[in-house]
Amino acid sequence: MNSIQLTNDYVTPTYNRMPIVVDKAEGYYIYDKNGQKYLDFTAGIGVNALGYNHPEWVKATQNQLSKLQHISNLYYTEPSAEVARKLCLHTQMEHALFVNSGAESNEVAIKVARKYGHQQDEQKHDILTLTNSFHGRTVATLSATGQESFHQFFGPFTEGFDYVEANNIEALHQKVTDQVCAIMIEIVQGEGGVVPLDADFIKEIADTCKQKDILLIIDEVQTGIGRTGKLFAYEHYDIQPDIVTAAKGLGNGLPIGVAILGHKVKDVLQAGDHGSTFGGNPVASAGANVVLDTVTDDFLETIEEKSAYLKQELEGLDGVESVSGLGLMIGVTFKHEKAKDIVLRAKEEGVLFLTAKDKLRLLPPLIIDKAAIDEALACLKKILKTEQMEVLK
Numbered sequence: 001m002n003s004i005q006l007t008n009d010y011v012t013p014t015y016n017r018m019p020i021v022v023d024k025a026e027g028y029y030i031y032d033k034n035g036q037k038y039l040d041f042t043a044g045i046g047v048n049a050l051g052y053n054h055p056e057w058v059k060a061t062q063n064q065l066s067k068l069q070h071i072s073n074l075y076y077t078e079p080s081a082e083v084a085r086k087l088c089l090h091t092q093m094e095h096a097l098f099v100n101s102g103a104e105s106n107e108v109a110i111k112v113a114r115k116y117g118h119q120q121d122e123q124k125h126d127i128l129t130l131t132n133s134f135h136g137r138t139v140a141t142l143s144a145t146g147q148e149s150f151h152q153f154f155g156p157f158t159e160g161f162d163y164v165e166a167n168n169i170e171a172l173h174q175k176v177t178d179q180v181c182a183i184m185i186e187i188v189q190g191e192g193g194v195v196p197l198d199a200d201f202i203k204e205i206a207d208t209c210k211q212k213d214i215l216l217i218i219d220e221v222q223t224g225i226g227r228t229g230k231l232f233a234y235e236h237y238d239i240q241p242d243i244v245t246a247a248k249g250l251g252n253g254l255p256i257g258v259a260i261l262g263h264k265v266k267d268v269l270q271a272g273d274h275g276s277t278f279g280g281n282p283v284a285s286a287g288a289n290v291v292l293d294t295v296t297d298d299f300l301e302t303i304e305e306k307s308a309y310l311k312q313e314l315e316g317l318d319g320v321e322s323v324s325g326l327g328l329m330i331g332v333t334f335k336h337e338k339a340k341d342i343v344l345r346a347k348e349e350g351v352l353f354l355t356a357k358d359k360l361r362l363l364p365p366l367i368i369d370k371a372a373i374d375e376a377l378a379c380l381k382k383i384l385k386t387e388q389m390e391v392l393k
């Protein structure tokens, strides 16, 4: 039977899918069942950082798969211990707690923040997030998500969240009460439309947190692991978070999530306070080790170079109105076209893009090279040109 028909018949329709049955992939190209080839500027929504079939990643995960696939967290394993060491050394933080997804890593951050607050004052349980943010789809992380559209149907929602208008310092100070235990932010709002926060605003949040013993949580689920040109996007600014969450790019194709905990909160959770059956899975962790060993300072520099080139060329395209984002997380608006129409047209031309709100979102594998960037640019140029000719007709 046809996979599209089967999916439509038997899988809950919670996604708007493209009519492409993906069969295999290599590097930054995806192939469908008919052998049709697509250039991938989506990276599994920021997951396939090293692209597809990265030789060392495949080797490490295959080796681990043939040795030990899973063991409970009642025992120790080497791969997750190594991932934790690398993440802590890099961030100058102290502990890592492993889960399986971005939402779960944010759940950990929320639990740590609540318990930390509770230890000081039972009323100190509020968490501030930003308007237009996205933190996940569990009930608690939906509450953390500062978009009204996510706050329907599934109530009653988790209490104790409030939302500050992004980049509004005055609004921030109005919302910071004695009951606030943490502020959680994305450095570049991803699902919210590839919106980078202002440096001043980030600094003000970090300073406020420090002064008032409020935890600073950075959701790096999309921005982390090299996506913005630093291993973590917060490193573009002179700030030290208390909790950093990561998932997508760290997994590179297998599910993993992590909350990295700084000095203040390293021992807040004790035995029994949290757990995850699959958390720290040895196969996913073996892959994550390759990701972390590959995303070196030199590798990060290439991301900055590719980003500068891509942004400059996008800005020069006739019909482009604005370009936003950091590193290889880029949003584009157009003078006339809607981003979702561009995505459909690009698919016909053999290039896959994403949208985020009203923007075209470019999230290529980090291993993308100049030739592939030029291919994507040529596709956009062709679409914009034919659209303009339509307008002139």
Ligand SMILES: *Cc1c(COP(=O)(O)O)cnc(C)c1O
Pocket (backbone or CB within 6 Å): 100, 101, 102, 103, 104, 106, 134, 135, 136, 137, 186, 190, 191, 219, 220, 221, 222, 223, 247, 248
């Ligand atoms: C994708 C995303 C999440 C949710 O991650 P899942 O793995 O889908 O649970 C959370 N926060 C941000 C910033 C994200 O981009």
